[in-house]
Amino acid sequence: xxxxxxxxxxxxxxxxxxxxxxxxxxxxxxxxxxxxxxxxxxxxxxxxxxxxxxxxxxxxxxxxxxxxxxxxxxxxxxxxxxxxxxxxxxxxxxxxxxxxxxxxxxxxxxx
Amino acid sequence: xxxxxxxxxxxxxxxxxxxxxxxxxxxxxxxxxxxxxxxxxxxxxxxxxxxxxxxxxxxxxxxxxxxxxxxxxxxxxxxxxxxxxxxxxxxxxxxxxxxxxxxxxxxxxxxx
Numbered sequence: 001x002x003x004x005x006x007x008x009x010x011x012x013x014x015x016x017x018x019x020x021x022x023x024x025x026x027x028x029x030x031x032x033x034x035x036x037x038x039x040x041x042x043x044x045x046x047x048x049x050x051x052x053x054x055x056x057x058x059x060x061x062x063x064x065x066x067x068x069x070x071x072x073x074x075x076x077x078x079x080x081x082x083x084x085x086x087x088x089x090x091x092x093x094x095x096x097x098x099x100x101x102x103x104x105x106x107x108x109x110x111x
Numbered sequence: 112x113x114x115x116x117x118x119x120x121x122x123x124x125x126x127x128x129x130x131x132x133x134x135x136x137x138x139x140x141x142x143x144x145x146x147x148x149x150x151x152x153x154x155x156x157x158x159x160x161x162x163x164x165x166x167x168x169x170x171x172x173x174x175x176x177x178x179x180x181x182x183x184x185x186x187x188x189x190x191x192x193x194x195x196x197x198x199x200x201x202x203x204x205x206x207x208x209x210x211x212x213x214x215x216x217x218x219x220x221x222x223x
Contacts, residue, residue: 004154033211041216042115042215045210045212102154102156104153105154
């Protein structure tokens with residue numbers, strides 16, 4: 001049972017480059033989330049989705065975009081990367097009783 | 112809006128010591144409350160939860176009680192082990208359960 005799978009695990013980007021962080025889950029969960037975790041800080045919600053075709057902004061959406069064409073996949077797109085986007089990114093999914101399942105994270109450095 | 116405040120770490124304890132990590136929250140309505148644990152290099156894992164006032168969540172020797180009167184959800188364990196060394200996050204969900212709000216995390220270090 002794979003759960004929530006994130007790729008890549010690590011990435012270094014130059015300022016102004018773009019990339020897509022991949023997230024896929026095999027639990028048929030409707031709800032999916034993207035969080036970022038800055039050093040010594042809690043997680044901040046970037047975007048979330050309550051089902052295929054539906055997305056909504058979280059607390060810190062600027063500089064990011066998402067799409068949800070299937071139940072399984074919820075990619076996060078960074079356009080014009082900035083040093084402020086250096087962080088660890090976590091994807092999560094849930095269904096029902098608020099038990100979130102998190103991926104193992106993507107560590108992104110923008111230089 | 113909703114917010115969660117945790118005691119700052121790191122918390123350093125000797126093995127078999129008693130653990131308390133304080134967590135207080137601000138929220139409208141009746142949120143559900145959670146403790147998540149993050150081991151080095153891994154994602155967050157749900158440790159325990161409570162969905163209404165006076166509920167006690169428990170798992171792996173950890174427990175926390177939902178106290179609406181003090182808006183608190185303190186994490187406790189009677190005897191910590193080296194393997195409990197991790198970062199602990201308190202969190203709450205909004206009434207619809209659509210999103211979690213996290214505290215800043217508390218790093219626990221347990222020495223043999």
